[in-house]
Amino acid sequence: MTQHTKVLIIGSGPAGLTAAIYTARASLQPLVIEGEPSSTSDQPGGQLMLTTEVENFPGFPEGIMGPELMMRCREQAARFGAQFLTEKVNKIDFSARPFQAWVRDQHFTADSVIVSTGAQSLMLGLPEEQRLIGHGLSTCATCDGFFFRNQEIIVVGGGDSALEEAQFLTKFASKVSIIVRRDVLRASKIMQERAHANPKISFVWNSQVTKIIGDSSVTGVELRDTVTGATSTIAVTGVFVAIGHRPNTDLFKDVLDMEDSGYLITKSGSTYTNIPGVFACGDVQDHTYRQAITAAGSGCMAAIDCERWLEAQH
């Protein structure tokens, strides 16, 4: 049986949920296919589901927990009539209208589509990662930090995510070493100041992790100095990877125009993709800003672009 909707929104982070609020309020009865639970960042609610305090989203002077912010956005969208399906779209066909999407056997058609599938954590790309994820290797500090009480661990990365994770992990770990590829951090000044002021945090500059050591769980890592080429080994029981994200666009390969990095291409100043009636918003099409508030802003743009486009079809 096929379910038809005027607006199909794929993904439910700040972008998708803001698009849902606006299209719902425009009486377009959007259907949000929000994804499946996962311990990576590719899940309902998006990347903020894996953080703790969000201090830079406007409107919350005391800060707000990531999952709580997303829950409130979802409630807001539901209040105005957005429908949700907690499943993952595994196939699409945008070659003709109405646009089509599948969740296993379930078939959906839509007059318009808003793609807001976001991005997920990059891994280091080392062969031993598959084996060690969940056994000392993690991309979710809030899920796994608890298990490293009084242990020495590392965080790999130099941006706000890495520093935020490191800061959080000092609640449990005895020592957190931040492995940074260059000799500067990408992170915001305030996060850098906090990290430097934290006695449990130390920095290892100009270094890359070349191997994660351990059989049934992590016991250490091999590092390579990016300047001198010298290698060293340190004994740690936890490795948290926070080196960046890759957009979730595998589903749209050869259908939607995208850059080599996978980011969807939208017409400058709008959310239009190369297919009229398909719009993209949030991190899936943004490799410059990648903030919850910019994602939410572009979600609103997508809803308005979508609404006006639908109007113009009549």
Add this chain to the structure above:
Amino acid sequence: MAGNIATLTSANFDETVRSADTPVLVDFWAEWCGPCKAIAPVLNELATEQAGKLQIGKLNVDDHGDIAMRFNVMSIPTLIVFKNGEAVKRLVGAKGKGQLLQELAEFLPASR
């Protein structure tokens, strides 16, 4: 208790897991873990649909860390399947219902 999820504690863990006549799926979770909360509705559905064929129990790692340590739980959510009191399968990380059912298929009697 068909269809309900058991709350496991350090005190009742061994008894519950050993005396079960069906496989037991133990969910190691905590209040502050987003993905743990995300799979809670999935587990509730499973408990109802598989009542009599699979028992589901939840163990809060904050309150009963000794059990988590005993099973080397290092990441949550971790789901461990117990059969006749023995840990026979471990799943790390949140998963959708479809994937979970696939992983549990070998422990459930064949249905449709």
